[in-house]
Amino acid sequence: MKTVLKSVVLAAGLFVAAQPVMAAAPQAKTLEQLLQQVQKDRLSEGKINKQREQEFLSERADKQALLSQAKRELVAEQARGKKLEAQFGENEKQLAELEEKLTLAVGNMGEMFGVVRQVAGDAQSRFQTSIISAQFPGRDKLMGELAQSKELPELPQLEDLWFALQKEMTASGEIVKFPANVITGTGDREQREVTRVGTFNLMDADQYLVFNGETETVGELSRQPESYMTATVDSYADNASGYSALYVDPSRGTILTLMTQKVTLDERYKQGGTVGYVITAVLGLGLLIVVERLIVLGGMSAAIRKQLKSDTPSDKNPLGRILKVYENNRNVDVETLELKLDEAILKETPRIERGVSVIKVLAAVAPLLGLLGTVTGMIDTFQSITLFGTGDPKIMAGGISTALVTTVLGLVAALPLIFLHSIVYSRSQSLVHLIEEQATGIIAEHAEKESK
Template identity: 45%
Template sequence: MTFASLSCLSAVSHAQDALTLDDLLNQLEQGQITQTKQNQARESQFKSKVNQQQDMLNDMSYQRDNALVLSVQLEQNFADNEIKLANKAEALDKRLGELKELFGVLQQVSGDTRSKFQTSVISAQIPGRGQFLDEFAQSMGSSSKLASIAEIERLWFELQREMTQSGKVTTFNREVVLANGDRNNAAVTRVGGFNLISNGKYLEYIDETGTVAELIRQPSNRYLASTSDLVNSGGNTTSFALDPTGGSILSLLVQAPDLKERVDQGGPVGYIILAIGLVGLLIALERLISLVFIGSRVERQLKSAVASSDNPLGRVMQVKDNNPNLDTETLELKLSESILREVPKLSKRLTLIKIISVVAPLIGLLGTVTGMINTFQAITLFGTGDPKLMAGGISQALVTTVLGLVVAIPMVFIFAYLNGRSRNIVNILQQESTGIIAERAESAELAQSQTLAGQGA
């Protein structure tokens, strides 16, 4: 609140206390006199500060003039320094001569070597090599500093040490990050500059963190077996599956799916094919055991003249024994009937195996069509930019076809083999039946000739 407002409020307050108009007039006169004095005081104070403000303005103008003069001088000095730097750079280039090309080569070599050390497994055993190369490359990138003899010799030493260590198989102790995330100090074997192994598993070197980690997914057992052979070789020559690319081939082998994952790619159709194949295999196994058992009994019956009811041949022979007085034609019919009764027992469920051998590839074709439908749906939704989006459908299409053929091809051979054994037993029954008929016919003919001879006598 300003002083004038306070004066007005005071006047109003006094006015309220006034009893007559004269008192009110006197009060207003006194308030006006007081306000006039205050205004004069403020005006006097403002006039007294005008000189001070003028002095400040003059001072700022002086500083501005000096700054302008300094700016002109600095611009001139900058231009002169540019000319001097250009002259000195030209003189430096002339003095360097071929050394300039040498330093350029050194800078390039140091950069390439740093990139090599980032992926080299040798850095797991010899850490800290990249720091020197980074500093050396940065210093070489600046024109103000040239490489010293010691730095050049250090670069040569690092290159020579990399080549020397690439031809050695050494074992050292260091911390290893396991697949489950735990850390453990273990003996790590380095095979040149190619691979790191520990406890029969492949490791990888991570330059960003400077750690050695166990591969979350290991290659197949035939590659892991070589790691144990190397560790237990005792310095002798042994075979080892190394990756000459420094990890690229190993990463591809790790990504390759195993047998279970291949089957999983087939989806429900693949499992149906495998279930049908398992049923066919069980049936084939039961038929094989049964036919082998029956065949052995038939072979034993062939060596015996006494008919036994525990095998098809014995039951056929019992027909002859049970009907000694039948004529040849009737006996032949009864033997044929007996053989026909034995054929279904010998060939039962073989037709089911044949059906499985035909149905399995058809179901695989169904899975192929289903997988291609999924592939085209992915193409419709996401386009063809990312092949991984189509990989699932293509995998299902190919795996189901493979599973269908894997089931069908053995089933064809199994059916042919079992059907052949069944037919062999049936052929034996038919041969023996033919022999029985021939024997009965011969006996009847001999009896008839004897009868005619007796009548003639």
Template identity: 40%
Template sequence: MHKLPFIIALFSLSVVQPALAADSLTTKAKVAQKQEQQHNAQREAEFVQQQQTLAARKSELQQRKAELDASIQSLSSAFTDNERTLAEQQKKLHLETGSLGELFGVVRQSAKELQIELEHSVINHEQAEHLTAINSIVAAKTLPSIHQLTGLWQAYLSQISSGATYSEVDLPFVSGSGEMMTINAIRLGHFALLSAHGPISWDGQLASDFPRLPNSVPTSFEAAGIVTGQTATQLDPSRGDIYQQLADTPTLTERFEHGGVVGKIITALFVLGMIIALYRAVVLLSTQHTITKQLKTADTPKDNPLGRVLSVYHREKQLHVEALELRLLEAIMDEQQHLERGLSMLKLLAALAPMLGLLGTVTGMIETFQVITQFGNAEPRVMAGGISMALVTTVLGLVSAMPLLLAHNLLSSKAEAIRNILERQSVGLVAAQAEAQTMERKEAYAA
């Protein structure tokens, strides 16, 4: 009886709690739905505002495009009108100017040539006014005026007349050591400047000495005689170009230096060979002279090749003919060895010189190819050193070999001629000895 109320209360609690939970969930769902509706409404408002902004921007751009299209159309029409007007004006200008355009081109070209001429001429300091007028014609973009044409004509007249005059001028001068000074010089026409020590170079602003001059050159002291024709001399009419080419032409010593070490070796061998050739030539000529004297006194042998052969004959003439012939042949061979001494070395040097020249050629070409590898072949001056060495050594080798070969041939012929004399004399002695022995045998047989 006491448990029944408790059970009833527990049952009532179990029925009421689910109903309360369902009411709570419904309330939460309604709140969430309301919040979502508010958020969607806010987003829709933002979308509508953005759509209105873009529509306004689109309208603005369309209006701007229309304005630009109108401006383009206007500019295109103006450009077409300007082109038509320009073509008409050019046609009108061409009709009005006629051949003046070609004349202007000729005038400008002539003025440019005269400008270059005066800038480097020895009289440019005397024609500064004319040079200013010429510069204005060269720089002009329109047809020259009559004043400018008159100035050009006067400049030509002055240039022509100055070629027949000479005068004394003071010029800025730079010495070989770089020292600046002012010197007095004589101007001959418009192509030469003479100082107290000879012709000087003029680059339009400074005077300087030429790197190299011929042995006999005129000086300022001879200017009056040159003009009047009393002094005969040589002048460079090219304003120093010939003197510059003379400076670029190497001397014999400079060419020898281009040969390098191989060239020096070839020269040393050539000098050695010529010393040997001269010494052997003196010896052979002296020997031939003594042999000529010995032929006149065959009975009194002296200290010379023929005398020594005769000494062997007088010493060994009691031998049989065959033995005597061998003795004389031995003596001739000894003399031949002395006669041909040094000729083999001369022949070797003659053969060695062109081989060394070829070696120098190959060495120079190797150097040239190395330079080409490093710097390319655009600048010939860079390769000139190796090519010069190659050519100079070849020339030195050939020039050295030819006289050495000639000397060897002449000396060999001279030695052969002396040996022929010795052989001829020895054959004669053997023949005389054979006849004597034959007569002795005949006399002995007859007795």
């Protein structure tokens, strides 16, 4: 009995725990009250469970209806997806066909667009450096717009491109004069009449001009080319009809600009430095001695020829002084006369040959000085390489210029001195030979007289 009661109490406790929201039942005081209360609660719980079961069944029906509706919607959406997928494939096919038609339709236009941009870019770079732009400035701006355009060119733009190219071709074969502002060497601007020779040269009355494509200005060269070139400009400008020779620049100004940087003879000479000046002094001294010797020997030769035609000895020429020695020793024997005449010839020979050996020495010293300059120049070059490396050739240019120029100067000085030495030496030797020949004749004549 206690066990049954305990089970009933536990069941009642569980029921209360499961239904915390139910109203608390009156507390049983006896076993009968407790049993009645349990039965009452059992009946009440059965009703509640049936009500819950009815609610669950009702909700189940609703959920089943919703599930069926969702399945129907899923089937509809799947059918719609298949329909859209088929339509998408059809659209892709039509789009590919239309793109192919578009490519075929604009193919020629696209190729023309590329050609126009390329031609316009080439024309822009050509117009920027062409001397024709000095007469017609601003031509490269339109070409730049066409070259950088992202759209198909219109018909007026194509006509402008054609006209610009035709104008360049036509002007390249013309020789015209036009007014232009010329920038002088001092930076001033002068209005001058400029002559344009095709695409080759710009010039005014007496000099060449150059066109700067970046600033679109005409200016004088920092230095004109050599005189034989600029002389043709004068004759060409003065020529009113016919033909006239003129030096043209096929590189459209590049060669002409480079020629202004060409080193002149004076600048090249100054590159020789101190050694070059010493070589020049050696050459000058040698030339002075040569001139003095040629004048003196020429005078001696004339005096000797005059003496040969005269019977009276003169103290103003070597042969006359030798004849005087003979006159003063007519009565001596042949050996003594020969010795006297040899002594007189020995006295005259240094006067005749004076300075000839100096010329020879100077001719030998000049190339040695050139070699000295070469060595010193190479020393400077290697010092520059040691200090600054070989990155900048201009640093080594000074030493190399000295080395090469001094060698040239030494050879230039030695060659004429060698030739002049041979001339002076041959003339002095001819005079000595003439004096010895006359002395030998006098001795032979004196010996013949003694033998009689």
